[in-house]
Amino acid sequence: MSEDKPATSRSTILKALEIALKTGRVTRKYPFAEPLITDEFRGRIEIDEEKCIGCGACVLACPPNALELIEENGQRMIKYFIGRCIYCWRCIDVCPVNAIRGTRDFELATDNIDDLVDIVVHDMVKCSSCGSAFMTIRQKIYVIKKAPLTENYIDKDPKCRREKTLNALLKRRGGVMKYE
Ligand code: SF4
Protein backbone atom coordinates (compact mmCIF):
# COMPACT_ATOMS: atom_id res chain seq x y z
CA MET A 1 0.00 0.00 0.00
CA SER A 2 2.87 2.36 0.64
CA GLU A 3 5.30 1.30 -2.11
CA ASP A 4 5.47 4.77 -3.63
CA LYS A 5 5.86 6.48 -0.23
CA PRO A 6 9.70 6.49 -0.14
CA ALA A 7 9.75 7.98 -3.66
CA THR A 8 7.38 10.81 -2.54
CA SER A 9 9.47 11.39 0.50
CA ARG A 10 12.70 11.50 -1.57
CA SER A 11 11.20 14.00 -3.98
CA THR A 12 10.03 16.17 -1.08
CA ILE A 13 13.51 16.18 0.40
CA LEU A 14 15.08 17.03 -2.95
CA LYS A 15 12.61 19.86 -3.44
CA ALA A 16 13.36 21.23 0.03
CA LEU A 17 17.09 20.95 -0.67
CA GLU A 18 16.71 22.82 -3.95
CA ILE A 19 14.80 25.64 -2.21
CA ALA A 20 17.36 25.79 0.60
CA LEU A 21 20.27 26.02 -1.83
CA LYS A 22 18.55 28.81 -3.76
CA THR A 23 17.60 30.77 -0.61
CA GLY A 24 20.87 30.42 1.22
CA ARG A 25 21.28 30.91 5.02
CA VAL A 26 18.38 32.75 6.66
CA THR A 27 19.27 32.29 10.33
CA ARG A 28 21.77 34.46 12.20
CA LYS A 29 24.75 33.14 14.09
CA TYR A 30 23.51 34.70 17.32
CA PRO A 31 25.14 35.18 19.86
CA PHE A 32 28.23 35.48 17.61
CA ALA A 33 26.39 37.89 15.29
CA GLU A 34 23.87 40.68 15.97
CA PRO A 35 20.31 39.37 16.52
CA LEU A 36 17.48 40.53 14.26
CA ILE A 37 15.41 43.04 16.28
CA THR A 38 12.51 44.37 14.24
CA ASP A 39 10.18 47.27 15.13
CA GLU A 40 7.52 44.71 16.06
CA PHE A 41 9.83 42.81 18.42
CA ARG A 42 8.52 42.69 22.01
CA GLY A 43 10.74 42.39 25.04
CA ARG A 44 10.36 43.00 28.76
CA ILE A 45 8.17 45.80 30.08
CA GLU A 46 9.04 48.70 32.38
CA ILE A 47 6.60 50.27 34.85
CA ASP A 48 7.10 53.99 35.45
CA GLU A 49 6.66 54.30 39.20
CA GLU A 50 6.03 58.03 38.89
CA LYS A 51 3.04 57.45 36.62
CA CYS A 52 1.62 54.20 38.09
CA ILE A 53 -1.47 54.71 40.28
CA GLY A 54 -1.59 51.11 41.55
CA CYS A 55 -5.00 50.31 40.09
CA GLY A 56 -4.14 46.67 39.30
CA ALA A 57 -5.66 46.65 35.80
CA CYS A 58 -2.41 45.25 34.37
CA VAL A 59 -2.46 42.43 36.94
CA LEU A 60 -5.94 41.35 35.84
CA ALA A 61 -4.92 41.43 32.16
CA CYS A 62 -1.66 39.48 32.48
CA PRO A 63 -2.17 35.94 31.06
CA PRO A 64 0.72 34.11 32.84
CA ASN A 65 0.43 36.02 36.16
CA ALA A 66 3.78 37.69 35.68
CA LEU A 67 2.20 40.68 37.43
CA GLU A 68 0.93 40.34 40.97
CA LEU A 69 -0.92 42.67 43.35
CA ILE A 70 0.11 42.33 46.98
CA GLU A 71 -1.43 44.28 49.87
CA GLU A 72 0.15 44.36 53.31
CA ASN A 73 0.70 46.88 56.11
CA GLY A 74 -1.34 49.60 54.41
CA GLN A 75 0.65 49.34 51.18
CA ARG A 76 -0.15 47.93 47.78
CA MET A 77 2.64 46.47 45.66
CA ILE A 78 2.62 45.76 41.94
CA LYS A 79 5.19 43.01 41.48
CA TYR A 80 6.56 42.16 38.03
CA PHE A 81 8.35 38.81 37.73
CA ILE A 82 10.12 38.88 34.39
CA GLY A 83 10.74 35.13 34.53
CA ARG A 84 7.03 34.51 33.84
CA CYS A 85 6.52 37.29 31.28
CA ILE A 86 5.59 36.18 27.75
CA TYR A 87 6.06 39.69 26.33
CA CYS A 88 2.49 39.93 25.04
CA TRP A 89 2.23 43.61 26.10
CA ARG A 90 -1.46 43.26 27.08
CA CYS A 91 -0.65 45.17 30.26
CA ILE A 92 0.39 48.15 28.15
CA ASP A 93 -3.00 48.17 26.42
CA VAL A 94 -5.01 48.25 29.64
CA CYS A 95 -2.99 50.70 31.76
CA PRO A 96 -5.22 53.79 32.16
CA VAL A 97 -2.29 56.17 32.68
CA ASN A 98 0.25 54.82 30.17
CA ALA A 99 2.64 53.87 32.94
CA ILE A 100 3.95 50.77 31.16
CA ARG A 101 6.51 50.90 28.39
CA GLY A 102 7.51 48.00 26.16
CA THR A 103 11.22 47.54 25.55
CA ARG A 104 13.24 45.43 23.10
CA ASP A 105 15.24 43.87 25.98
CA PHE A 106 15.32 40.08 25.79
CA GLU A 107 18.81 39.09 26.98
CA LEU A 108 17.76 38.63 30.59
CA ALA A 109 19.62 35.53 31.76
CA THR A 110 20.98 35.89 35.28
CA ASP A 111 22.17 33.78 38.20
CA ASN A 112 20.38 36.08 40.67
CA ILE A 113 16.58 35.72 40.66
CA ASP A 114 16.21 39.15 42.28
CA ASP A 115 17.36 40.66 38.98
CA LEU A 116 14.09 39.39 37.49
CA VAL A 117 11.77 41.17 39.93
CA ASP A 118 10.54 44.77 39.83
CA ILE A 119 8.22 46.13 42.53
CA VAL A 120 6.28 49.39 42.59
CA VAL A 121 5.04 50.32 46.08
CA HIS A 122 2.01 52.52 46.85
CA ASP A 123 0.63 53.86 50.12
CA MET A 124 -3.09 53.17 50.54
CA VAL A 125 -6.00 55.17 51.98
CA LYS A 126 -8.31 53.77 54.64
CA CYS A 127 -12.10 53.75 54.60
CA SER A 128 -13.42 56.48 56.90
CA SER A 129 -16.14 54.10 58.16
CA CYS A 130 -14.63 50.61 58.58
CA GLY A 131 -10.92 51.50 58.46
CA SER A 132 -9.98 48.97 55.76
CA ALA A 133 -7.32 50.02 53.25
CA PHE A 134 -9.08 49.91 49.90
CA MET A 135 -7.24 51.97 47.28
CA THR A 136 -3.96 53.77 46.76
CA ILE A 137 -3.54 57.49 47.37
CA ARG A 138 -2.74 58.02 43.69
CA GLN A 139 -5.79 56.01 42.66
CA LYS A 140 -7.96 58.26 44.83
CA ILE A 141 -6.56 61.38 43.16
CA TYR A 142 -7.16 59.77 39.76
CA VAL A 143 -10.76 58.86 40.65
CA ILE A 144 -11.50 62.38 41.95
CA LYS A 145 -10.28 63.83 38.65
CA LYS A 146 -12.00 61.30 36.38
CA ALA A 147 -15.25 60.42 38.15
CA PRO A 148 -16.03 63.00 40.82
CA LEU A 149 -17.76 61.55 43.89
CA THR A 150 -19.03 63.67 46.77
CA GLU A 151 -16.77 63.93 49.83
CA ASN A 152 -19.23 61.73 51.73
CA TYR A 153 -18.48 58.82 49.41
CA ILE A 154 -14.89 59.10 48.21
CA ASP A 155 -13.38 58.13 51.58
CA LYS A 156 -15.41 54.94 51.89
CA ASP A 157 -14.59 51.51 50.54
CA PRO A 158 -17.06 50.03 48.02
CA LYS A 159 -18.93 48.04 50.71
CA CYS A 160 -19.47 51.04 53.02
CA ARG A 161 -20.28 53.27 50.04
CA ARG A 162 -23.00 50.85 48.92
CA GLU A 163 -24.38 50.66 52.45
CA LYS A 164 -24.47 54.44 52.76
CA THR A 165 -26.21 54.80 49.40
CA LEU A 166 -28.82 52.19 50.29
CA ASN A 167 -29.54 53.78 53.65
CA ALA A 168 -29.82 57.22 52.08
CA LEU A 169 -32.41 55.79 49.69
CA LEU A 170 -34.26 54.04 52.52
CA LYS A 171 -34.29 57.25 54.55
CA ARG A 172 -35.76 59.16 51.65
CA ARG A 173 -38.56 56.58 51.43
CA GLY A 174 -39.23 56.74 55.17
CA GLY A 175 -37.48 53.46 56.01
CA VAL A 176 -35.14 52.66 58.90
CA MET A 177 -31.67 54.26 58.74
CA LYS A 178 -29.00 51.71 59.63
CA TYR A 179 -25.88 53.52 58.55
CA GLU A 180 -23.91 55.61 61.08
S1 SF4 B 1 3.86 41.69 28.74
FE1 SF4 B 1 2.15 40.20 28.98
S2 SF4 B 1 3.03 38.58 30.24
FE2 SF4 B 1 4.43 40.33 30.44
S3 SF4 B 1 3.68 41.41 32.26
FE3 SF4 B 1 2.63 42.35 30.50
S4 SF4 B 1 0.67 41.23 30.31
FE4 SF4 B 1 2.04 40.02 31.63
Ligand code: SF4
Ligand atom coordinates in the same frame (compact mmCIF):
# COMPACT_ATOMS: atom_id res chain seq x y z
S1 SF4 C 1 -2.41 49.30 35.07
FE1 SF4 C 1 -0.86 50.95 35.05
S2 SF4 C 1 -1.47 52.28 36.73
FE2 SF4 C 1 -2.55 50.36 37.04
S3 SF4 C 1 -1.18 49.18 38.41
FE3 SF4 C 1 -0.66 48.59 36.30
S4 SF4 C 1 1.02 49.97 35.75
FE4 SF4 C 1 0.07 50.85 37.55
